[in-house]
Amino acid sequence: MLKRSLSLLLVCFIAATAMAQSRKEANLKAVFIYNFTRYIEWDSTSPGVNDFLIGIIGPSSVTTALMEIARTNRVGHKRIVIRRFDKPEDISTCHILFIPQNMPFSLASVLERTPKGVLTVGEANGFAKQGTAFNFIISRDKLKFEANLKSLFVAGLKVSSQLLKLAVIVD
Amino acid sequence: MQVFTSLIVLGLCFGIFIITDIRSYKLRKENDLLSLAQLLGTSNISAIEFQDNEAANASLADLQHMSDDIVHATIADKNGKLFARYKKPGVQIGEIPPSLSRRKSLFTDNRFYVASNIVSGNEVIGRIYIESELSELALIRRNKIEIAGILLVAAIILSFLIAVVIQTYISRRLLNLVNTMQNVSSTGNYDQKIANSGKDEISILVKEFNHLLEEVKLNQQRKDEFIGIASHELKTPLTSVKGYTELLNMIEDKQPNKQYVQKVLQNVIKLEKLIQDLLDVSKIQSGQLELTMKEFDVDQLIDETINSVQMITGTHSITRETTSGNVTISGDRQRIEQVLTNLLSNAIKYSPGENKVSVSSSKTDKEVIIKIRDYGMGVAKDERQTIFERFYRAKGTSITISGFGLGLYICRDIIKRHKGNIWVEEEGEKGSAFYFSLPLEQNGRIH
Numbered sequence: 001m002l003k004r005s006l007s008l009l010l011v012c013f014i015a016a017t018a019m020a021q022s023r024k025e026a027n028l029k030a031v032f033i034y035n036f037t038r039y040i041e042w043d044s045t046s047p048g049v050n051d052f053l054i055g056i057i058g059p060s061s062v063t064t065a066l067m068e069i070a071r072t073n074r075v076g077h078k079r080i081v082i083r084r085f086d087k088p089e090d091i092s093t094c095h096i097l098f099i100p101q102n103m104p105f106s107l108a109s110v111l112e113r114t115p116k117g118v119l120t121v122g123e124a125n126g127f128a129k130q131g132t133a134f135n136f137i138i139s140r141d142k143l144k145f146e147a148n149l150k151s152l153f154v155a156g157l158k159v160s161s162q163l164l165k166l167a168v169i170v171d
Numbered sequence: 172m173q174v175f176t177s178l179i180v181l182g183l184c185f186g187i188f189i190i191t192d193i194r195s196y197k198l199r200k201e202n203d204l205l206s207l208a209q210l211l212g213t214s215n216i217s218a219i220e221f222q223d224n225e226a227a228n229a230s231l232a233d234l235q236h237m238s239d240d241i242v243h244a245t246i247a248d249k250n251g252k253l254f255a256r257y258k259k260p261g262v263q264i265g266e267i268p269p270s271l272s273r274r275k276s277l278f279t280d281n282r283f284y285v286a287s288n289i290v291s292g293n294e295v296i297g298r299i300y301i302e303s304e305l306s307e308l309a310l311i312r313r314n315k316i317e318i319a320g321i322l323l324v325a326a327i328i329l330s331f332l333i334a335v336v337i338q339t340y341i342s343r344r345l346l347n348l349v350n351t352m353q354n355v356s357s358t359g360n361y362d363q364k365i366a367n368s369g370k371d372e373i374s375i376l377v378k379e380f381n382h383l384l385e386e387v388k389l390n391q392q393r394k395d396e397f398i399g400i401a402s403h404e405l406k407t408p409l410t411s412v413k414g415y416t417e418l419l420n421m422i423e424d425k426q427p428n429k430q431y432v433q434k435v436l437q438n439v440i441k442l443e444k445l446i447q448d449l450l451d452v453s454k455i456q457s458g459q460l461e462l463t464m465k466e467f468d469v470d471q472l473i474d475e476t477i478n479s480v481q482m483i484t485g486t487h488s489i490t491r492e493t494t495s496g497n498v499t500i501s502g503d504r505q506r507i508e509q510v511l512t513n514l515l516s517n518a519i520k521y522s523p524g525e526n527k528v529s530v531s532s533s534k535t536d537k538e539v540i541i542k543i544r545d546y547g548m549g550v551a552k553d554e555r556q557t558i559f560e561r562f563y564r565a566k567g568t569s570i571t572i573s574g575f576g577l578g579l580y581i582c583r584d585i586i587k588r589h590k591g592n593i594w595v596e597e598e599g600e601k602g603s604a605f606y607f608s609l610p611l612e613q614n615g616r617i618h
Contacts, residue, residue: 162217
């Protein structure tokens with residue numbers, strides 16, 4: 001009885017630690033996404049809205065962290081607004097589109113629906129290769145990001161070399 | 172002194188020059204390093220924001236190619252935690268001085284630190300520190316001190332040379348002046364003007380000296396003229412006084428009148444002799460003293476003179492010791508007699524309380540030497556030359572013994588005109604001996 005409860009406690013602890021770690025990672029990703037905005041120039045006419053829009057496909061732990069940032073920060077003079085799209089068909093005009101790891105849709109279907117001028121950010125291995133502009137990876141226990149120059153070019157985004165020098169470039 | 176002054180001034184100048192130079196070097200270095208720190212900070216903003224310390228390390232590593240002096244650079248995040256660091260290989264790094272968290276630069280003994288905030292937007296996101304060696308500073312310092320040292324030595328040598336040249340120029344002229352002064356005071360010749368040119372202080376001194384000589388010469392001339400005129404004017408009435416007193420002496424028989432007349436006559440003779448001395452001096456000065464050269468017997472003259480002096484003195488007995496054996500010479504008999512009388516009366520005058528004066532004469536191949544010896548106070552060693560000068564009175568005697576101080580001067584002049592010599596020597600324990608020599612051979616004739 002005692003043994004069982006002890007092992008249960010251990011499982012809970014491990015789960016809690018894992019959760020804490022993933023929350024930390026989610027926070028960092030949110031900060032990175034926010035920091036991207038400093039180094040990328042959007043064609044000011046394209047979204048045609050007064051807010052800075054960040055879209056997220058499906059549920060993600062990053063959403064909460066981004067909401068937190070959105071509450072206290074601005075991009076330039078623009079307020080940050082987080083939008084959640086439940087399926088690819090819902091995707092509308094935004095500045096950044098975050099594509100979480102465990103999204104139930106195919107990446108191609110999402111990218112297909114994504115309009116020009118949107119910075120796509122993924123968080124799964126190989127996403128950048130498949131066409132997202134940026135993609136978070138874990139390299140030697142550190143959060144890094146890949147950049148797909150072609151996608152960036154197609155999207156019509158100007159990225160600062162300061163940012164690109166930190167990115168792992170993929171084709 | 173000159174050298175010392177220039178040394179101090181130059182030393183100060185070089186000191187300031189070196190300090191200013193080092194300071195400007197430090198300032199330049201500070202500016203350079205601060206710019207570099209700001210540049211590095213800015214280029215690492217993205218690395219900090221994306222927590223990519225590998226990229227930051229890589230960018231700091233580029234410092235190795237930028238400057239050999241930079242030994243260490245550190246980027247800290249906004250919490251002060253180490254974010255990225257560069258170390259020059261093979262260099263030992265100490266801790267960053269804590270005071271750098273507040274200031275932007277710091278000099279220590281051999282290191283120079285700068286620090287700069289890294290700002291993104293309005294937010295300080297980190298701080299960059301750069302540590303640099305000061306190898307150049309030591310080099311600059313050494314170079315500057317070397318240059319200053321060389322210049323200083325050159326300046327010392329130069330100013331020393333200039334000082335030597337100037338001093339020899341000055342002292343040469345001063346020595347010339349001093350020599351002339353000594354010459355003038357020893358010979359009494361006031362015609363030695365110093366050639367003078369230029370307008371500096373020494374020239375003024377020389378000019379004043381020349382002027383002084385002129386004045387002295389003029390005064391001397393006036394005095395001589397005065398002595399000449401005064402003695403002449405005094406002699407004329409005295410001759411008359413003497414004549415009538417002698418007449419009175421002859422016709423007066425009654426006592427005590429005759430005694431009074433004789434006293435007057437004695438003093439008139441004394442006065443006449445003083446005036447005669449003055450007149451002689453005046454003649455000597457103006458070159459009018461002339462000798463009447465005749466042949467005469469020296470020993471006979473000596474005996475006659477002793478007799479006539481002996482008649483006047485009652486205190487001393489004058490003895491004749493040796494004779495030269497009736498030598499005949501050519502000269503002014505009267506003047507030689509004057510010399511003898513003078514020396515004898517001096518001998519008596521300067522040996523009060525004694526009773527003996529001796530005279531001797533001797534003959535060599537060339538001359539006859541006459542010696543008058545007394546047993547009085549003698550003549551001090553340092554006075555043996557000066558007693559023959561005009562108006563010179565032996566020290567300490569001018570109060571007790573009367574006289575003008577002209578006798579020996581006249582004697583010397585007379586003897587000189589006879590091409591002889593006059594001198595004084597110490598003799599025995601007491602007293603002095605005056606010598607004079609007269610040449611036997613004169614005007615090419617042998618006697």
